[in-house]
Amino acid sequence: MSMSERNQWDSSLSFILAMIGAAVGLGNIWRFSYVLYSNGGGSFFIPYLIAIAIMGVPFLILEYGVGFSYKESFSKIMKSINPKFEIVAWILVLFVFIVTIYYMVILSWDLVYLASSFTFSWGTDAASYFVQNVGGSSNLDNASFLLIPTTIGVVVLWIVLWFISHRNVDKGIGKVSKILIPALFIIMGGIIVYALTLPGANVGIATLLTPDWTKLADINIWLAAFSQIIFSLSIGQAIALIYASYLPENSKLIDNVLIVVASNSLFEICTAFGVFSILGYMSVTGGTPMVQLITEGTGLVFIVFPMIFNIMGPIGRIMAPLLFLAILFAGVTSALGFLEPMLSTAGDKLGWSRKKTSTVLCIVGCLLSLLLTSGISSYLVGIIDSFVNEFGILLLIGIQCIIFAWFYGVDHFLPALNQYSTFKVGRIWSLVIKYLLPCILIVMWIVGIINLFSSAKTFELIVDLVIIVGVMVFAVILTKIKPANE
Template identity: 35%
Template structure:
């Protein structure tokens, strides 16, 4: 018996879609990863390879994922199934990656929420590093099972409740409505933070350190690889988000303009984050006498050690500065978490025929339970760190080129997708898009993967990768487990017929599904 075509909910407006996609891209990586990557790779000169990577890899891949989602009107597994029956595993691979990321990403938001409260009276005291590692997280090794942290668990549970409530409300009433409120709020919060940072003594020194170009640096291959890695890391491409969000687009949505808007908005946000971060690091250098090059300017150390130390030295409104910074982290992280969890929810909704509430309850409930078991513990930080490293460097970095090669080279569907995007887009794509997507992007990802694996295997006890080398059995199990999950799901569902896509004639002139024509289905 043939299944009925599935009628998907649409975004209520183009603005709603753009804000949701930008919210997904504008995550924690913009605030605490980009400034350090830029500083270490040529400062102001890094912006050149960064923008080249955005235009030759980030935007082309966004266009591809938006187009696949809209054309095949399904979550990642359903879209790849409709593309070709043998590629459904790619969609489930992306779902698995999203599940892993969602499970650990939520706890960082819970940390930030607690630190917004701690900022009111600087509860971390004079030694923020000891407070974070000993008092707050009680951090231990990867296999130090035992102590559960109830305070952190409460905050984490609230993060999950809020996330699942938004996703359960649907695309228009949930994700879009939330994005229209919280993304402008994030802009206001970060704008206030930026203004306050720029008024600090020493801010100019920090900006000089951040923007002073090292033209010799960009001649090296490693800087270009860092630029491409940053683009893949920050744009939410390669693990199903933009395909899923694209599936809710109206049929006549402008694909290429939307991709450029999302990509440029994300990059603009990253540059502003760099300005804010290095303004306050310049102030800290002036106050403590510790040069900027010897400070922490990336990752957990920046957010939860360096910034509390900065707050301690502020001459005025220290509590307000802390609240602005950590609430910005909460909002940015939460918008990204919503998009990450939507990927598996939509996948099970599509392929198992579940209603949205059932999919949210089962899939979201399992993810929340796993998160609450694994991360409010003494080994939670190490589990998070190792999992994040392997799923990003050996999960997304493999799944993304596999998807591109399958679509562009094996199935040779790039012309069909190009024509589909061009049919409703103001800016047309052609041979340059194919060259960027089919050649430059997979080549860059392959080289990045090669260097990542080489550096991991060669890491010594004094290497920054020492922990990942020591715990690589666990890390490879996480990365390999995501692929194993994908293959099992694809085999289980191989004989399960996918619902047919909505015929073109069902759409009205505005790109919505016509109510009159829907009845005829």
């Protein structure tokens, strides 16, 4: 019996919360606000909403349809369409497993800051604190030592991930999602509401939303919108497909897609308002120009925000732990999603129990994550993140789209999608999947490859080469292994 058949959500609520947990992650909190600001402000909502309509919703519907119809692991699905396609499944799940590996390192940075937020041990120089204690720098001479707080955090978080993931999906991921996702929304909701009342909040929001209509003529703005939707919703990474394979028979698939997409978008838009309200407060009270505060990723969360909390007084002592706790909750639920494709697919292929598969993967993952906790931690994570997403996952999303639409036939999924759903899909959805999305994804991949390699340094190319060789070797090995049940 396959792992997919042994596991099932006890309700659509468990599935929806798990999917929201997989979608709502670090990118929603620290990336979207910067993408919105730097790509035309208020005018960016036009390509953003269009990207949701023709990329986010249609592709998630496809993934739900595939997973729900087959109720098998990803490699079995691909193999059943054509045995030659099984290696595509293994390449994808290996890339997504790599995402889990470096994602846990980023979560470890957050865990260190969560602990530091009770005493503000980052001091007055948040940038130096991050470099020296948490994320390191791009100086390769620093690769010879470990950042101990980050190293300890990685071990702790992998133990937490194992504790949740080795259980049956409903008792593990499902139960945790029911706790962490509502808690995440409550915490972030409180932070956002308070941020909107801060002096200077209107300055921040005005800076965020001021439209630049001329940017709508720039193709890069549109590509940025589609890229945000793909990675914000974790599209094409087999997460939605695997989660959908655990659904009971009477599920309203399309309704669930719309709920997840709407929840994800509302969360990141509201969070952007909160982020820029806080930046506006810093600009007005600290006399720092907004342009000097606006950044994304680690710079925003681990450098700019601690600076802001330092000047907020007693309320900063409350907001700092809450923010880093919210990031931790969002990150853990996303990490569970990233681990699941490899967990399901490897366990099914090797005939291992979920507990055994989770244990082996978490040990291997933890050891590999530890390699990224040296004095060049943030530099390595940045290299791997760019390559895995811009080269690997984006290409494989396009390949999946072509395989499901043309080699299997996307119309085969329509009965399962429409049977219980309130909203229906048909010819227009099929045409989008077959023609429009592959073209968009090919253009995105080409642009991404050009940007990725045009300025890459020798060390970065070496890391990229190690990743692609490792992925291909293990994909071939796993493809050739005879399934345990044959």
